[in-house]
């Protein structure tokens with residue numbers, strides 16, 4: 001078995017000294033109280049019923065081997081080295097994890113096949129509630145914090161030995177707890193078979209054996225981390241990856257240590273360990289007490305809570321199982337500030353024994369079950385938290401003051417019913433109350449440091465198992481681990497690219513709970529465990545990629561310190577008085593002294609006086625600002641600033657400035673109140689009295705909606721955005737073509753309409769012209785009539801309807817011109833043979849007497865130049881045959897003198913004449 005451990009280049013432990021502690025607190029220079037009689041060790045009172053089966057086992061089984069033997073009798077499958085395939089049912093799985101590690105390693109993922117394990121993993125307490133104490137007298141709400149403080153005198157020597165690997169301390173050179181990066185270590189579980197990974201501890205690197213690489217062409221990627229850990233012993237692991245973080249927590253920084261990895265890769269073994277190899281949690285607890293023992297100047301209040309996140313519900317592992325099941329823990333806050341878990345039980349611990357008891361109870365309630373890969377697989381994420389509050393130990397005088405109202409703080413007392421009366425819900429150092437109950441108060445000018453140490457054993461990622469319930473749990477586990485991965489990814493990205501992208505903390509309970517730590521206000525150490533088996537290469541690779549990403553997350557842990565404002569102000573005031581006294585003394589002596597002093601000494605003297613003045617002004621300012629030092633924004637429970645009357649010499653200008661600042665502060669607080677009220681109004685309308693389950697449901701629903709919306713928004717661009725854009729472009733193009741076609745058609749029609757209008761205009765003009773011609777003709781005819789020329793025309797008895805003239809062949813003007821050329825007289829001389837064809841071509845024919853012809857032509861308007869007249873001379877005898885022939889050729893024109901009543905000519909002239917004839921037949 002490979003027992004190599006790389007300690008990397010870790011620095012020496014931050015050897016903690018009283019001197020260092022004193023320098024970290026600028027306000028307190030009070031020496032510790034050296035020797036008060038040491039009180040009797042604290043033993044929490046517990047009802048008989050609180051003694052669980054495990055503790056009874058422990059008490060009866062005096063040696064580890066006895067215990068193993070006894071457990072082996074009850075749960076042989078857990079202890080035997082041949083138990084791999086068949087093991088105890090679920091009911092036995094929630095036993096405390098005090099089992100002995102099998103001598104042969106359990107099978108790796110993918111290899112085993114074992115009978116299904118029935119049922120949901122049970123909680124021991126749920127099955128036998130009598131084994132769990134219904135209440136604990138060390139519950140923080142039942143004790144006076146001042147009565148349960150721990151200091152170097154109260155720590156048992158046996159509680160501190162052997163946790164530190166001295167050899168490591170000598171070689172380590174770097175303290176990862178002080179870095180602003182996450183410390184990331186890889187622990188490779190030992191294997192009996194081939195290992196797919198080649199660790200190089202000297203360079204803290206690790207790479208895949210090329211034999212197991214998917215593509216042999218690419219060179220195997222080497223991963224570098226803060227430490228590469230192998231082997232079974234947990235002691236060097238603690239020294240390397242956890243110790244500096246535990247110390248940071250003791251010094252006032254939040255610290256988180258968690259194990260991440262595939263199922264059965266050794267997370268629980270690393271965190272909890274077993275009897276022979278205690279893991280990080282028990283060792284950290286031992287180290288906490290060792291730290292206290294080495295720090296005589298401070299006193300501590302330690303509170304523990306233990307919870308698990310199972311199927312996205314948080315269960316209090318320290319609460320009685322019946323009530324824990326009914327009241328799942330809710331997370332409140334978390335928006336940039338601390339989170340509040342409620343109802344969560346916190347138990348005060350004053351000794352290692354007390355912590356062990358708490359751990360034992362919590363672990364007994366954890367859900368574990370047999371899976372295809374791990375016979376005791378953690379089915380939940382478990383979080384063990386220790387809240388560490390500390391302050392400098394008070395002087396004797398201070399203690400006496402304290403004793404008036406409180407139990408002495410330098411000793412321990414057994415709290416019991418009626419013994420202590422916890423005060424009202426008190427101001428919480430750091431701003432928020434994590435759970436109801438009193439807290440350590442800053443007192444006598446001594447500030448209180450508060451930090452939280454979180455030790456987290458995550459459930460392992462896994463593939464679907466052969467069991468339905470396990471598969472369901474696995475889904476929840478994988479989902480929350482995926483969310484953790486994406487949160488880490490976003491944080492790393494934000495840090496690398498200086499972005500502030502939204503981090504989806506709220507997508508799972510785990511990330512929501514870790515939000516304050518992951519946001520940066522904690523020192524974080526992650527141990528990524530991998531299974532070296534070749535069949536687990538892809539899972540190990542994904543663990544390594546997670547490790548790589550988390551390495552990039554930027555941290556900036558800050559100490560949280562709450563000062564006692566009143567005492568501080570009092571101290572400043574005293575100092576001011578003192579300084580003023582010294583100043584006035586110097587001023588009084590100044591005239592005498594200055595005579596004796598050299599020029600240089602006088603300069604020094606005036607400089608010293610100036611310094612004194614400056615210091616007085618500084619202190620005056622501090623008095624003002626310190627009134628708001630411990631009043632965190634938005635904390636409804638914080639104490640109002642002390643109404644201290646300050647009597648100091650301040651110029652009116654300075655006072656005005658202070659006043660202005662105060663006003664600005666008030667204004668900003670008023671704005672804050674308004675926005676908070678608005679946020680409150682925007683909340684869904686659920687009465688405060690609504691049942692918790694209803695609130696849960698609502699919260700879950702909203703969470704789901706938010707998640708869905710996020711997915712939709714995220715997925716829109718990737719999945720729908722592009723196709724939809726393409727469709728829109730197609731449709732737009734199609735419609736554009738249609739519109740263009742329509743425009744073209746319309747233009748065509750417009751052109752056609754214009755053409756039509758032109759034609760109509762033309763026609764209209766023609767009509768007008770014709771109308772004018774007609775009128776002229778009519779005028780001519782009437783003139784003609786008035787001259788009495790028409791009277792000579794023989795009336796047509798039958799014809800009253802006139803037909804329009806037909807055009808002559810060759811044009812009337814041609815014929816007319818011809819005739820003109822022949823002379824007017826020739827018109828009257830009708831030559832039958834010559835004129836007959838031209839007669840047929842004439843549009844106007846009228847029968848008139850030869851005498852009138854000349855007159856008519858004279859009267860004819862100029863425009864009629866193309867009108868021809870067929871003049872028929874009655875004196876000329878036309879043979880009857882020719883007459884008929886002529887009639888046929890002529891268009892409806894018959895000889896006017898025809899007695900048979902021939903139809904009238906269709907010439908307008910003829911028509912008018914006809915009309916005249918019709919109107920007044922036989923009249924003059």
Ligand SMILES: Nc1ncnc2c1ncn2[C@@H]1O[C@H](COP(=O)(O)OP(=O)(O)OP(=O)(O)O)[C@@H](O)[C@H]1O
Pocket residue numbers: 101102105106188189190231232261262263264265266267268269270374376377378379458459460461529
């Ligand atoms: N470094 C190690 N040395 C010896 N045994 C180990 C080591 N790591 C793990 N094991 C053993 O491997 C088995 C599985 O380990 P463990 O239960 O810690 O895995 P896990 O990662 O917590 O699994 P899950 O996520 O399913 O809870 C245990 O029997 C444990 O004793």
